[in-house]
Amino acid sequence: MSRLNQSQFxxxxxxxxxAMSGYxxxxxxxxxVGHFWRESYGQxxxxxxxxxxxxxxxxxxxxxxxxxxxxxxxxxxxxRKELTAWLRKPPSAEVPRNEFLLKLFFGGLASPSIxxxxxxxxxxxxxxxxATYKATRKRLEKEAANDPQKPFWLMTxxxxxxxxxxxxxxCDETLKELEDRKK
Amino acid sequence: MSRLNQSQFxxxxxxxxxAMSGYxxxxxxxxxVGHFWRESYGQxxxxxxxxxxxxxxxxxxxxxxxxxxxxxxxxxxxxRKELTAWLRKPPSAEVPRNEFLLKLFFGGLASPSIxxxxxxxxxxxxxxxxATYKATRKRLEKEAANDPQKPFWLMTxxxxxxxxxxxxxxCDETLKELEDRKK
DNA sequence: CGTAGCATGTAAGTTGTTACATGATTCG
DNA sequence: CGAATCATGTAACAACTTACATGCTACG
Numbered sequence: 183m184s185r186l187n188q189s190q191f192x193x194x195x196x197x198x199x200x201a202m203s204g205y206x207x208x209x210x211x212x213x214x215v216g217h218f219w220r221e222s223y224g225q226x227x228x229x230x231x232x233x234x235x236x237x238x239x240x241x242x243x244x245x246x247x248x249x250x251x252x253x254x255x256x257x258x259x260x261x262r263k264e265l266t267a268w269l270r271k272p273p274s275a276e277v278p279r280n281e282f283l284l285k286l287f288f289g290g291l292a293s294p295s296i297x298x299x300x301x302x303x304x305x306x307x308x309x310x311x312x313a314t315y316k317a318t319r320k321r322l323e324k325e326a327a328n329d330p331q332k333p334f335w336l337m338t339x340x341x342x343x344x345x346x347x348x349x350x351x352x353c354d355e356t357l358k359e360l361e362d363r364k365k
Numbered sequence: 366m367s368r369l370n371q372s373q374f375x376x377x378x379x380x381x382x383x384a385m386s387g388y389x390x391x392x393x394x395x396x397x398v399g400h401f402w403r404e405s406y407g408q409x410x411x412x413x414x415x416x417x418x419x420x421x422x423x424x425x426x427x428x429x430x431x432x433x434x435x436x437x438x439x440x441x442x443x444x445r446k447e448l449t450a451w452l453r454k455p456p457s458a459e460v461p462r463n464e465f466l467l468k469l470f471f472g473g474l475a476s477p478s479i480x481x482x483x484x485x486x487x488x489x490x491x492x493x494x495x496a497t498y499k500a501t502r503k504r505l506e507k508e509a510a511n512d513p514q515k516p517f518w519l520m521t522x523x524x525x526x527x528x529x530x531x532x533x534x535x536c537d538e539t540l541k542e543l544e545d546r547k548k
Numbered sequence: 549c550g551t552a553g554c555a556t557g558t559a560a561g562t563t564g565t566t567a568c569a570t571g572a573t574t575c576g
Numbered sequence: 577c578g579a580a581t582c583a584t585g586t587a588a589c590a591a592c593t594t595a596c597a598t599g600c601t602a603c604g
Contacts, residue, residue, distance in 0.1 A: 188467075195467065195470070215466075215470055218461045218467065219461060219462060219466070220460050266475055270479055272482070273483060276463065276464060278399075278401045278402060279371070280402065280459065281456040283401040284371075284378065284398065285452055286520055287398055287401075287517055288381065288452060289520075290517050291381060291449055292449055292452045297517070299455070300456060303455055333546065334469060334473050335470060337542065341469075341532075341539075344534065345528065345532070345535075349528070352524055359516065
């Protein structure tokens, strides 16, 4: 009865799109779930190995002419079962940890222009995020035009867009207030 | 040149409001920075002890008639210096990890009604968050009416409100789409 | 009389990042 | 020739959660 952790489910989920190497998983996660989930190699490789011994994934060595060998992992029946069982359970509440807001909360201990800088940078980040979402949308239209799962991918994308737009709006309001405080 | 971590800065920041015990810090953080920052006792107590030996905070034993003794911690000059230096530096980018979106992304592997349930619950959470923000606003008006730092606290509150409203709106749109898929 | 609040802490376990190590090929 | 890409991995550390342990008082 091994209790799986979130990283394992994320990898199992990505493997539901097809057999892949650890390297592939990192690449795929980057543009697909990248805006709300991140895994490091230091987590991916040991986790895959562990799941292989547990029978949640299978592992095949693949020769790769002129390139390093690859270990290609695939979902097993047991792995798919764990994955769908996890999907059913309500998501666990996430621990809030926002360093940006923490600094702003204590902004009164420094000059308002410091906070204004942080907020302005935050706003720029939102704009950049919106640009990558646009690119991802285009990529999805091309590479997954008829995929039955596409609607779900678009929902998470839309979430990112809603958040980024709301954040940008808040930044504008907040910057105005900080400007007033400078005077 | 000890490199401090985020928990230490959070605690130093809260101590800038006055000398406090670990218990007090937990209580205060709950309603002040609670919606974007959380610390557990298992983190607070060892961290305070460590910072005391490093000279960032001072520690005084206080008798508490009819109650357990308290250790009251206060910012030192060194601590305040570290705190303001940290405030100036741009916030480090946070690692995205949103289990709710992860499940939704893989929602195609289960029935749409599962995803719909998760989204509906998420919506309810937003409503609850908005209610606590309202209460916090009231509390701030009373307990910090004339505090020069109040504007900054209101900014972080407003951030929470903007996010919760945007999330709720996205939930509505997404629920509609999921309803369509059920048919 | 039980529960909640006050108050402090430890220990074990989990999870995660970062930096390092290796080594081939391709492209500019 | 140097940098980026492909590809895998480990080791050291940092950070964090959870459960446990203690014990008193106030309140319903």
